[in-house]
Every structure is written in C-alpha cells, then in structure tokens.
Amino acid sequence: MEDDVTVDFGADGLVPAVAQDAETGEVLMLAYVSAEALERTHETGRAHYYSRSRDELWEKGKTSGHVQRVEEIRVDCDADTLLYVVEQDGGACHTGHRSCFYRAIDGVSVGDTNGDSSGTMVDVENVGEQVFDPDAVYEA
Amino acid sequence: MEDDVTVDFGADGLVPAVAQDAETGEVLMLAYVSAEALERTHETGRAHYYSRSRDELWEKGKTSGHVQRVEEIRVDCDADTLLYVVEQDGGACHTGHRSCFYRAIDGVSVGDTNGDSSGTMVDVENVGEQVFDPDAVYEA
Structure with missing residues (x-):
C-alpha cells in the first residue's frame, strides 16, 4: 500500500533522525534533518543531517570518511521522526566509538x-x- | 570505568529518547523525557516519558497495557539523547503496529x-x- 505523507518538520524546520546499523541493529546516533537533508539523503543514498550548532547541512563522514550508506528511510506514525537504516563505515561517533550510545x-x-x-x-x-x-x- | 555526566535537558527541559527492543534490536519509537521521567524510569524499571502535547509525565502502557520494561538506559556522547533498551509488551505504536517506524x-x-x-x-x-x-x- 502506497501513501503520501507530509513530514512535520516543526517550528525549527528539523526532525530528529535515528541512525541504525542495518546489519547488527545497533542504534548508532541521533541527529537532526532538514527537508533539504532528507532530499539529499534520498537522492545520494548517503546520510545527510543538519547541524544545529554549525547551522549547516552536513554529509556524515565527509571529514572522517565514516560515511553511512542508507539502505532504507522510515518515518514514524506522527511523521515527526525519521529512521535511517545504514551501512556504517568505521564508527558513527566523533569519540571513536562505533555508536554514540556507548x-x-x-x-x-x-x-x-x-x-x-x-x-x-x-x-x-x-x-x-x-x-x-x-x-x-x-x-x- | 564509572563517571558522572550531566544530562543536557536543553531549553525545554526535555531530551529525545529512542526505545529499542532488547530482543530483536528493532527501533520501536521516539519520545521525549524530562528529568523526572528519567528518574521514574530508573526507579521503577518501566519506561516513562513526557508528553509535549498533553504537557504531562506518562508511563508507557498505562492505558494500553503495552508497558516497556527497561533493561538498560544509555546516554549519547553529547548527553542530549537517551536510548531505552526495553522488553516491549504488545506493540509500541498507538496505531497497533509493533514499531512506530512502520x-x-x-x-x-x-x-x-x-x-x-x-x-x-x-x-x-x-x-x-x-x-x-x-x-x-x-x-x-
């Protein structure tokens, strides 16, 4: 069953997105996504987010090389949260851990x-x- | 290694919390947690959240019976997101689905x-x- 859904980006134009390891199921990180970041993620198959602190779109792994190839994007019941199911190169966390939830x-x-x-x-x-x-x- | 961390509840006093099925690894839902909700979750071992729409603390499953027994609470690198690893009774989603990300x-x-x-x-x-x-x- 196909359907159309309007994503609720809220007052700040962002939704939280959970990244999950496609292979292990591990929850890797949570970051925020703008409409443009979602569009770029869908187009390129690589996870894009929006940095609230730097106020800019970013592609995960652009600096570190630890990119996320997105196998699937899910949207939740209220359409105000996304789930990126990803193949994670290296580690998701800037601290060097595989997951930010270490x-x-x-x-x-x-x-x-x-x-x-x-x-x-x-x-x-x-x-x-x-x-x-x-x-x-x-x-x- | 034990350490002390101050959770960053931000301007609205809330952090997002991801609930993950302890057995299957499935990401079940995302909701928001206040300091009190975190304390109650830790004390009781049952997932508590804070409803932004109803403006009140709620225990997951109080109405539906679909409670979440919390096996572990994780905090992320920036201490502004939580992960509840849970045993989920029934389904997490009010639509009747096991996961909100259906x-x-x-x-x-x-x-x-x-x-x-x-x-x-x-x-x-x-x-x-x-x-x-x-x-x-x-x-x-």
Whole structure:
C-alpha cells in the first residue's frame, strides 16, 4: 500500500533522525534533518543531517570518511521522526566509538525538586566499543 | 570505568529518547523525557516519558497495557539523547503496529525551493507488523 505523507518538520524546520546499523541493529546516533537533508539523503543514498550548532547541512563522514550508506528511510506514525537504516563505515561517533550510545546509566540523581532539571546527574559506565582513534581521524 | 555526566535537558527541559527492543534490536519509537521521567524510569524499571502535547509525565502502557520494561538506559556522547533498551509488551505504536517506524519512504518531493519545508511530501509504503487492534485497546 502506497501513501503520501507530509513530514512535520516543526517550528525549527528539523526532525530528529535515528541512525541504525542495518546489519547488527545497533542504534548508532541521533541527529537532526532538514527537508533539504532528507532530499539529499534520498537522492545520494548517503546520510545527510543538519547541524544545529554549525547551522549547516552536513554529509556524515565527509571529514572522517565514516560515511553511512542508507539502505532504507522510515518515518514514524506522527511523521515527526525519521529512521535511517545504514551501512556504517568505521564508527558513527566523533569519540571513536562505533555508536554514540556507548555509556550505560547506572544511577540518576536529580539536583533539586523544584522542577529545575539542570542539576540532573547520571552515573555512567562505558560499555561501548572504540573502533578508531579520534585524534588521528580529526587532526587538523 | 564509572563517571558522572550531566544530562543536557536543553531549553525545554526535555531530551529525545529512542526505545529499542532488547530482543530483536528493532527501533520501536521516539519520545521525549524530562528529568523526572528519567528518574521514574530508573526507579521503577518501566519506561516513562513526557508528553509535549498533553504537557504531562506518562508511563508507557498505562492505558494500553503495552508497558516497556527497561533493561538498560544509555546516554549519547553529547548527553542530549537517551536510548531505552526495553522488553516491549504488545506493540509500541498507538496505531497497533509493533514499531512506530512502520512506513518506509520510497520518494521525497520538496514542495518549494525557498527553504519552506512545510510542503515536503514523502511517498511511503507500509512495511510494519500490526500486532493489535487500536480500536479495541483504546476504546473509551
């Protein structure tokens, strides 16, 4: 069944996109996607995102060589989140880990009880696999 | 290696959280989490989120019975996204599908070229598995 859906890019023109390893199913990263980034991803078969901090379109792996070949793009029920199913070269994370989600949370301590979340700390354990040396890949 | 991390809940006090099926690796949904929702999830072992539309904390499955038992919580490199690794009862999606990402994108057409993303349409194909009847589960 084919259907048309309008993607809800919201007030800032972006939707979150989850990248998942096509082979292992591992969740690799989450980044944001503009309409142009989605179009470029679909056209080229390589994952494009929109950087909120640098305020620009970027192709994943352009600097590091760790590109993502997109096998499938999915859209969720509310059409406000995307899923990129990808073949990941090297590692997805700038820290050198295969996945950005390389830390497991062991404890949560909320800083105060008046609704201010800024003091919320978590105890984490590194459980991820480091697959490259970021200093070697991103050196100037 | 244990470490302390401050979760970056951002201006609106929320971070996106990806829920992944612990057994199959399937990406089930994305929703938003407040500091309180994270604390409750960690305390109870059941996934809690914060609804932006209803403006309230919610426990997944409270109405439908389709709860998520959280095996692990991960935090990403920038500490602004969470990953819930869960045992999912029934289906994660209110449409009756196992995953909210039940539609694959076959085509992308950007509405106009002046940067307005509101007209961006995608052609989708339903590739997901429906595991329950939403009318039966959510009836008044």
